[in-house]
Amino acid sequence: LLNLLVEDEFLVRTPDLSGFALGARVAQLAGVTAPPARLPxxxxxxxxxxxxxxxxxxxxxxxxxxxxxxxxxxxxxxxxxxxxxxxxxxxxxxxxxxxxxxxxxxxxxxxxxxxxxxxxxxxxxxxxxxxxxxxxxxxxxxxxxxxxxxxxxxxxxxxxxxxxxxxxxxxxxxxxxxx
Structure with a gap:
C-alpha cells in the first residue's frame, strides 16, 4: 500500500529513507495550487x-x-x-x-x-x-x-x-x- 501511495504522489520517501512525508497529491486535495511533482x-x-x-x-x-x-x-x-x-x-x-x-x-x-x-x-x-x-x-x-x-x-x-x-x-x- 505504501508503494502505491508513493507511486501516485500521496506520499514521498524521506531523503534518508527512514520514513515518509506527505506528497504533492495531498496538497492538491487540500486545495493548495501547486502542480504535482510527477503525474500519477x-x-x-x-x-x-x-x-x-x-x-x-x-x-x-x-x-x-x-x-x-x-x-x-x-x-x-x-x-x-x-x-x-x-x-x-x-x-x-x-x-x-x-x-x-x-x-x-x-x-x-x-x-x-x-x-x-x-x-x-x-x-x-x-x-x-x-x-x-x-x-x-x-x-x-x-x-x-x-x-x-x-x-x-x-x-x-x-x-x-x-x-x-x-x-x-x-x-x-x-x-x-x-x-
Missing part, C-alpha cells in the same frame, strides 16, 4: 499511449496564477524553449491557450483557430518547418486549467484534424487525473 501512473500510461499515437512531441502544462507551468514535457521531443514559453506565452500554442483561458486573445487568427478547431496553433513562426498546437485541459466545471500540446512537422499543424482526433480522447481521460 494512470496519467503517465495515457500520455505514453498518446505519444505513440501521434508520433510527435506531447506535453502537459497547467495554468497557475496566470503562468504556464510545465507538468510533463515529452522526453523524446522536448520543448524548444521552456523558459521562453513562460516569459513569452503568446509565441507558443500552449501559452496562447492560457491567453484564451484568461480571455486575453491577442489577435483574430487565434480566436479563429479556437472557433474552427477548438485548439490554439503556432505554424512555422519559430522554425519554418515546425509548429505546435494546444488542446484545452478542463476541470470538472469546464474551466480551462491547462493544456496538452503537440509539437511536430508544420504540415500536421497546418491541417490539425488527425492530431486533434488522436489527442482528444487522451485529453478527456487525462483531465480528471491531473486537474
Amino acid at each position: 501512473a494512470a496519467a503517465r500510461a495515457l500520455l505514453a499511449d498518446a505519444r505513440r499515437a501521434v508520433r510527435g512531441g506531447v506535453h502537459v502544462v497547467l495554468f497557475l496564477d496566470g503562468r504556464v507551468v510545465v507538468l510533463d514535457a515529452d522526453p523524446d521531443f522536448p520543448l524548444s524553449d521552456a523558459d521562453r514559453l513562460v516569459r513569452e506565452p503568446a509565441r507558443y500554442a500552449l501559452g496562447r491557450m492560457l491567453l484564451v483561458a484568461e480571455g486575453r486573445v491577442p489577435d483574430g487568427a487565434i480566436a479563429a483557430d479556437v472557433r474552427r478547431f477548438g485548439v490554439t496553433r503556432q505554424c512555422g513562426e519559430i522554425l519554418p518547418t515546425t509548429g505546435c498546437l494546444a488542446l484545452p485541459l478542463r476541470d470538472d466545471r469546464g474551466v480551462t486549467v491547462g493544456a496538452v500540446g503537440f509539437s511536430g512537422a508544420r504540415h500536421r499543424v497546418d491541417d490539425p484534424s488527425e492530431v486533434i482526433g488522436a489527442l482528444e480522447p487522451a485529453v478527456r481521460a487525462l483531465a480528471p487525473l491531473v486537474v
Whole structure:
C-alpha cells in the first residue's frame, strides 16, 4: 500500500529513507495550487499511449496564477524553449491557450483557430518547418486549467484534424487525473 501511495504522489520517501512525508497529491486535495511533482501512473500510461499515437512531441502544462507551468514535457521531443514559453506565452500554442483561458486573445487568427478547431496553433513562426498546437485541459466545471500540446512537422499543424482526433480522447481521460 505504501508503494502505491508513493507511486501516485500521496506520499514521498524521506531523503534518508527512514520514513515518509506527505506528497504533492495531498496538497492538491487540500486545495493548495501547486502542480504535482510527477503525474500519477494512470496519467503517465495515457500520455505514453498518446505519444505513440501521434508520433510527435506531447506535453502537459497547467495554468497557475496566470503562468504556464510545465507538468510533463515529452522526453523524446522536448520543448524548444521552456523558459521562453513562460516569459513569452503568446509565441507558443500552449501559452496562447492560457491567453484564451484568461480571455486575453491577442489577435483574430487565434480566436479563429479556437472557433474552427477548438485548439490554439503556432505554424512555422519559430522554425519554418515546425509548429505546435494546444488542446484545452478542463476541470470538472469546464474551466480551462491547462493544456496538452503537440509539437511536430508544420504540415500536421497546418491541417490539425488527425492530431486533434488522436489527442482528444487522451485529453478527456487525462483531465480528471491531473486537474
